[in-house]
Amino acid sequence: MLAVAAVLLALWPALTAPAVAPPDLRGGLVVAYTPLGYAPDPSWRPRAAGLRADADSLRRIGAVAVVTERSTRALAPVCRFLKRRGIRTVIVGVADPTDAAELRVARRLRRCADGYAVGSGGLVSRRYARRSLERAVAALRRDTGRPVAVRERIESYRADPGLLRLGDWVFPLVDADPRHGAQEACGATMQAYQTLRARVPPDRRVVVAAAGLPTAVAPAANEHAQRAYLTCLASRDIPFVLDEAYDQPWRGGAGATRGVFRADGTPKRFAARWRRP
Numbered sequence: 001m002l003a004v005a006a007v008l009l010a011l012w013p014a015l016t017a018p019a020v021a022p023p024d025l026r027g028g029l030v031v032a033y034t035p036l037g038y039a040p041d042p043s044w045r046p047r048a049a050g051l052r053a054d055a056d057s058l059r060r061i062g063a064v065a066v067v068t069e070r071s072t073r074a075l076a077p078v079c080r081f082l083k084r085r086g087i088r089t090v091i092v093g094v095a096d097p098t099d100a101a102e103l104r105v106a107r108r109l110r111r112c113a114d115g116y117a118v119g120s121g122g123l124v125s126r127r128y129a130r131r132s133l134e135r136a137v138a139a140l141r142r143d144t145g146r147p148v149a150v151r152e153r154i155e156s157y158r159a160d161p162g163l164l165r166l167g168d169w170v171f172p173l174v175d176a177d178p179r180h181g182a183q184e185a186c187g188a189t190m191q192a193y194q195t196l197r198a199r200v201p202p203d204r205r206v207v208v209a210a211a212g213l214p215t216a217v218a219p220a221a222n223e224h225a226q227r228a229y230l231t232c233l234a235s236r237d238i239p240f241v242l243d244e245a246y247d248q249p250w251r252g253g254a255g256a257t258r259g260v261f262r263a264d265g266t267p268k269r270f271a272a273r274w275r276r277p
Contacts, residue, residue, distance in 0.1 A: 020147040022169035022205050023089045023114040025239060028064035029274070030089075032210055032244040035078065036265050039250055045074050048081065055085030057261060058245060061274040065089035067117055067209070067241050070096070071106040079112040093151070095120040097136035098128050110144035117151040117209065121173050123160075124153045130160070137166060151209045154192055157199075164200050171209040172196060178213045178221045178254070182228035185213060186236075193238050205239075212243035214254035215268060221254065227270040230260070 035046045036054055058066065066082055068075065070093050079090045092113040094106050106116060118136045122128045133150060141148045149171035150163055157163050157172055164170055174192050176185040189211055197206045211233055213226045233240055247259035260271040267275060 020141075020168045022147050022149070022207075023065065023091055025065050025089060025207060027088075028062040029234075029242055030065040030067065030207075030240070031058055031063045031242045031260075032069065032212075033058070033066040033078070033082075034069055034244065034246065034248055035075070036246045036261070036263075038248060046077065048077075051078060051081035052085055053265070054245070055082050055087055057265070057267075057271075058082075059086050061260070061267075061271050063087065065091065065114075066245075067091040068093040069120070070094065071102050071109065073105060076105055076109065079109050083112060089114045091115045091117050091149075093120075094118045094136060094140070096122070096128065098132045103136060103139065106140065107143050110146060113144070113146055115147040115149065115168075116140050116144070117149050117171055118167075119151040121151070121153045121156075123156045130163075134166065141168075149207075149209075154196060157196060161199065164204060167204075169205040169207060170196065170200050171207055173210050174208050176211065176213055176229065178218045178225060181220065182213070182225040183232060185225075185229050186232035189233060189240075190236060190238060193240075208238065208240035210243035211240040212258045214257045216254075216257040218254040221257070223269040226260070226268065227273060230270050231273075 036050060066087055068078060079092060082090055090113060092106055092109050094102055094116060096102055097118050119133055123130060137148050147168035149167035149169050151171045151173060154172040154174050174189050176189055193208055200206050213229045214221045215223045215226050230242060244258050246261045247257050247263040249256045249263055260268050262268060
């Protein structure tokens with residue numbers, strides 16, 4: 001009982017603290033970003049010229065904010081480079097709330113970060129427990145003073161309404177099924193957002209943490225459908241994070257082609273349409 005009481009006391013500030021204003025995501029596209037050419041290899045390091053080119057490409061399609069997936073020593077320079085090249089808002093991601101090294105890197109970015117997104121849908125797959133998520137949120141909020149959101153699949157919020165108050169804003173991952181066509185996928189995403197929005201306390205904002213369609217592998221997946229889906233969402237009053245900036249072949253399957261830029265950096269149809277001179 002004493003151990004349980006100690007845990008509850010440690011988490012109490014995170015569970016009862018009033019919401020901090022979320023980062024500014026208005027005025028343009030918000031894009032999930034992993035650098036062009038990234039590889040999940042300990043020896044991989046980004047090049048300064050590459051990060052600058054990525055930032056310039058994102059700005060040309062109207063991106064004002066980015067959300068990173070994870071925090072590692074190799075990816076630590078990303079926040080600073082993007083800010084220096086005109087990306088206004090950077091939300092730093094923590095994919096694994098049980099990874100002490102990742103949390104250390106994230107804390108070191110507090111001067112650059114405008115907020116944090118903790119989690120990667122791991123509650124559904126049981127890669128980590130809710131208590132680990134709570135501890136990471138509390139630690140980042142305490143140590144950085146920045147707003148923190150929980151980034152979990154929408155079914156986790158449905159199953160556990162307490163998650164709606166854990167972060168400073170609600171940041172659900174919503175999967176779109178490309179097999180049913182772009183318009184139907186757009187409608188399903190809108191319905192999922194509106195249903196969750198109706199359950200969220202008035203002091204919490206809801207932003208869809210990942211909205212996108214692959215352009216290959218899955219049935220009916222192509223650049224036309226991706227452009228139609230994202231254009232549909234952008235025309236609605238639904239705040240969302242475009243998933244994602246660049247194709248990432250290392251992910252494999254449909255997850256490899258969710259970028260609005262190809263793996264060689266050239267724009268797909270959506271990015272080509274939104275590009276500015």
